[in-house]
Amino acid sequence: MRRPFLTAAGIALGVVLLTDVLRVWLPSIITIFGQAASTPAELMGGFALLWFVGAFAVVPLLRPLGPRGVAVVAGVALAGCRLGLLATGGGQAQLYVASAGLLAGLVWLAATAVTGAAPAHGLVLGLAAGTAVHAAVGTFDLTWQGNPLAWSVIALLCLAFAVLLPGVTNHTTDSAPGPAAWFVVGPVLLLWTMVAGSPALAGTAVSYALGEESGIAGPAPGSALATAVLSAVSVGLLAAGALLPRPGVAVSVAAALTLCAGTAVFALSWGSGLVAAIPATALGLGLALRASGLRAGDPTTGTRQRGFAAVGGMTLFAVAAVLYYASYDIGYPNDWVPPAVAVVVAVIAGRPPYPRVEPARSWAPLPVAVVATLAAGLLMPTGARGTGTTATPGTVRVVAYNIRMGFGLDGRFDLAGLTAAIAARRPDVVLLSEVDRAWLLNGGHDTLALLADRLDMPYRFAPAADAVWGDAVLTRLPVVYTATSRLRAAGAPTGAQALGVVLDLGGKELAVVSTHLQPPPDDGPVSQAREVAAFARGFAAGRPLVVGGDLNTQPGDPAFAVFTDAGLVDGFANDRPLPTSPADAPREQIDHLLVSPDVGVTEVEAPRTEASDHLPVSATLTVF
Known part of the structure; x- marks a missing residue:
């Protein structure tokens, strides 16, 4: 029956x-x-x-x-x-x-x-x-x-x-x-x-x-x-x-x-x-x-x-x-x-x-x-919501990391490895590239909420390819103002954007721009670099500025020169070469922090980890 x-x-x-x-x-x-x-x-x-x-x-x-x-x-x-x-x-x-x-x-x-x-x-x-x-x-x-x-x-x-x-x-x-x-x-x-x-x-x-x-x-x-x-x-x-x-x-x-x-x-x-x-x-x-x-x-x-x-x-x-x-x-x-x-x-x-x-x-x-x-x-992670200054006034520790949707080189979703790699740097600000918040192709995770929850850091997320794939800024510092600008594809299939966040460093303000440039086939991301540089200058409005992320360009390339010609300084110049990709045998210098001349950069690191196909980069920034 x-x-x-x-x-x-x-x-x-x-x-x-x-x-x-x-x-x-x-x-x-x-x-x-x-x-x-x-x-x-x-x-x-x-x-x-x-x-x-x-x-x-x-x-x-x-x-x-x-x-x-x-x-x-x-x-x-x-x-x-x-x-x-x-x-x-x-x-x-x-x-x-x-x-x-x-x-x-x-x-x-x-x-x-x-x-x-x-x-x-x-x-x-x-x-x-x-x-x-x-x-x-x-x-x-x-x-x-x-x-x-x-x-x-x-x-x-x-x-x-x-x-x-x-x-x-x-x-x-x-x-x-x-x-x-x-x-x-x-x-x-x-x-x-x-x-x-x-x-x-x-x-x-x-x-x-x-x-x-x-x-x-x-x-x-x-x-x-x-x-x-x-x-x-x-x-x-x-x-x-x-x-x-x-x-x-x-x-x-x-x-x-x-x-x-x-x-x-x-x-x-x-x-x-x-x-x-x-x-x-x-x-x-x-x-x-x-x-x-x-x-x-x-x-x-x-x-x-x-x-x-x-x-x-x-x-x-x-x-x-x-x-x-x-x-x-x-x-x-x-x-x-x-x-x-x-x-x-x-x-x-x-x-x-x-x-x-x-x-x-x-x-x-x-x-x-x-x-x-x-x-x-009710058990879903949402990320921390409170803010509170943890940095010394005028000084901030920054990490930039392309997390490849959360997947390590072994093909596993390595949330623990990502969290450890970031937390060990004791960051005040984290710039994330290739953030996936629901793609079925990647298992349907909200990678950003999971990571923000474990780091106990509030986030700001801006979409790039679609509504759930893009870039993020995580920080406990008070956020004064935010803005985003979508970048033209210029022949690159994956979308790109620039996310700007103004932070209060205890009396001083710092403009932070997180981006992930997408180069068109057989060319560098020159046009997108120009858009980001223009957006960053206007967004900063005279404030000290840092632009960071996976820029898919190396020092000496035309796209990299766009940023230096715009008045930004290579934050890692004194620590070159600083290869960050691929993570298991790094040879390309494509992850960067570029700063305005009134920002000093010290304690630069690119720690070895295979939690992504890129290495994270970190530095201490001092606003003069």
């Missing part, structure tokens, strides 16, 4: 484990296989698609091999790889264990589809549970924590999944979902983890809405509660849309409108518009899932189509994610990708005939998921 809740719970746990594997696999493709963009994009794309091709090859074999047995074996392999990721320690082992886990997850998904199990209830429950768990760990995935608690939690999840596996596929029914119901799993998973169900994006949206100042985000009182509420509302809207008792034409139209509107706002927003994009996308996904629902069919026919549909939907997940994020390395418009995926979901969900009403009892845990998400959201 079929037990809907057990089926839904088993699928939900599988979705949680598969999502966790994807949060490791995606950044591993970039940082380990891609070696920070030194590998051609075509080769990275081919490697990624290879694992999906493998899953497609298995689908025709599912019927003769027995899909229930294959689902159990593949599910156990997925759980084993998820647990094994804790033990890899990064590098090639991490890449291939994550890849094997992905393949196992795809085969499990396809085999489960072939058996005739219905995905909708389990998918919604899994998405809600995944958001609650990711919020509870503060977006700092358990894989990267690797402590006894992480081992215990993941082991329990894997054990529960293994226990439920036989029950997911061991059922009898007079009908089965059509292929469309399984195809939407992949695109729905993408839009949920990228937009609607991302706690990191919720936290970033709140930091814009509550701490916004001229397009600059920062922590504000009530950030934690507001983030928790936004995440819980998103889960609630997903469940509410999926619970509608009578799906029909109106539901399909509402799904299309809200889903497309939410994803469009997400793609185009550079600030507090994200607060609207998240719940709209969540409601649209819930309505779309309800509209797709179960379409009665013979469980003994169409089995191969359901398997292919499940893998095909996940392939769309991969292709769309690559198309969206690769634009920041290759250079082409990408704001159409999320709405395009939304259109695919809406079209598939809106096709008649409309599904019959499903039993409500398998949805009972969803209110618990909403409450759990609200409680978990």
Whole structure:
């Protein structure tokens, strides 16, 4: 006899484990296989698609091999790889264990589809549970924590999944979902983890809405509660849309409108518009899932189509994610990708005939998921909010660091290494480049909030490539004024900006500009250097000035000369050579602090660490 809740719970746990594997696999493709963009994009794309091709090859074999047995074996392999990721320690082992886990997850998904199990209830429950768990760990995935608690939690999840596996596929029914119901799993998973169900994006949206100042985000009182509420509302809207008792034409139209509107706002927003994009996308996904629902069919026919549909939907997940994020390395418009995926979901969900009403009892845990998400959201890091002068009047310790979205040379998210490298310098001001606040490609972390929280330093964040990728200034010193200026791409695919912060040094003021220049292909960032120099001079307005960050230019280059010609002084001139990249064998001098003549620079350091692909640079600045 079929037990809907057990089926839904088993699928939900599988979705949680598969999502966790994807949060490791995606950044591993970039940082380990891609070696920070030194590998051609075509080769990275081919490697990624290879694992999906493998899953497609298995689908025709599912019927003769027995899909229930294959689902159990593949599910156990997925759980084993998820647990094994804790033990890899990064590098090639991490890449291939994550890849094997992905393949196992795809085969499990396809085999489960072939058996005739219905995905909708389990998918919604899994998405809600995944958001609650990711919020509870503060977006700092358990894989990267690797402590006894992480081992215990993941082991329990894997054990529960293994226990439920036989029950997911061991059922009898007079009908089965059509292929469309399984195809939407992949695109729905993408839009949920990228937009609607991302706690990191919720936290970033709140930091814009509550701490916004001229397009600059920062922590504000009530950030934690507001983030928790936004995440819980998103889960609630997903469940509410999926619970509608009578799906029909109106539901399909509402799904299309809200889903497309939410994803469009997400793609185009550079600030507090994200607060609207998240719940709209969540409601649209819930309505779309309800509209797709179960379409009665013979469980003994169409089995191969359901398997292919499940893998095909996940392939769309991969292709769309690559198309969206690769634009920041290759250079082409990408704001159409999320709405395009939304259109695919809406079209598939809106096709008649409309599904019959499903039993409500398998949805009972969803209110618990909403409450759990609200409680978990209160644990989200928001960064310190208070300020207080810690520096000697007129003297300030500065660190500039390109943190590569938080990933070390071993391909692991190295929050501890970053924190140690910065904290050891005892900084008053930290300038960060390549700050990621919610990219699914990098695991969906709010790297800035996590780092600011551990350093106990308030932050100011300015977007560069999109609303959640840019540069930041962290400081406990009182902030007098802030401003930001977006820089022209000039042929460089990744966006750039200049973030200015005026600090009170106890009677004296210092203008600080944090930037990350993006050179166009086969050229230096000369035009962006001119823009930054002009912005910095105007922003400082006669105050002592420091410009710092990853400038992607070396002393003697034309772009570097732009700054010195503008009256700035190479703060590291007396300590050259000072190579900072790559971190394991530094030979390029591309991370700098340039100062106005009324600022002295001493105690220069570029400490060795592999917490990023750059070394941090630090110095003590004295304002005369």
